Amino acid sequence: MIQILLIHGPNLQLLGTRQPSIYGNADLTSINRKLTQWAKSNGVRLVIEQSNHEGRIVELIGKAKGRFEALVINPAAYTHTSVAIRDAIEGAGVPAIEVHLSNIYGRESFRQHSLIAPVCKGQVCGFGPLSYQLGLEAALALVSSSDPARKNSNQRRRR
Numbered sequence: 001m002i003q004i005l006l007i008h009g010p011n012l013q014l015l016g017t018r019q020p021s022i023y024g025n026a027d028l029t030s031i032n033r034k035l036t037q038w039a040k041s042n043g044v045r046l047v048i049e050q051s052n053h054e055g056r057i058v059e060l061i062g063k064a065k066g067r068f069e070a071l072v073i074n075p076a077a078y079t080h081t082s083v084a085i086r087d088a089i090e091g092a093g094v095p096a097i098e099v100h101l102s103n104i105y106g107r108e109s110f111r112q113h114s115l116i117a118p119v120c121k122g123q124v125c126g127f128g129p130l131s132y133q134l135g136l137e138a139a140l141a142l143v144s145s146s147d148p149a150r151k152n153s154n155q156r157r158r159r
């Protein structure tokens, strides 16, 4: 089974009540529930973490090698500030996808630069909670294309 680690960064525990005009009305529990359903029907073992602490996120990424085939991360505000999270992703060597609920390129100038994106395979932003699912789909496609045996066994599982 393909194993994917999903990390939600700081303040995302507040989804649902935090600036709904930007981040929507869905809370983190309901977003995670849907993603877990998606994972089940796609033969993915999904582990979800949320942390407000940079060091904890660095540790989670550091332990991901050998345990997860891909990382999907919304680094939230750390996107724009954290060399430590960037170095952790680069050092772990686990393919990563950066996701954001909002379109960071249409917001304040300080949000328009990601320190994380250059060490990721790609970035999905602007689709609300759907960004997470699109990020997971990209991660699954990446892992499957790098290991066709896994792709076949996952397709069999879905039938």
Ligand code: DQA
Pocket (backbone or CB within 6 Å): 010, 011, 012, 074, 075, 076, 077, 078, 079, 099, 100, 101, 102, 103, 104, 111
């Ligand atoms: C965010 C965008 C960041 O700029 C912000 O600090 C967040 C959420 C998003 O998902 O749109 O906390 O990562």
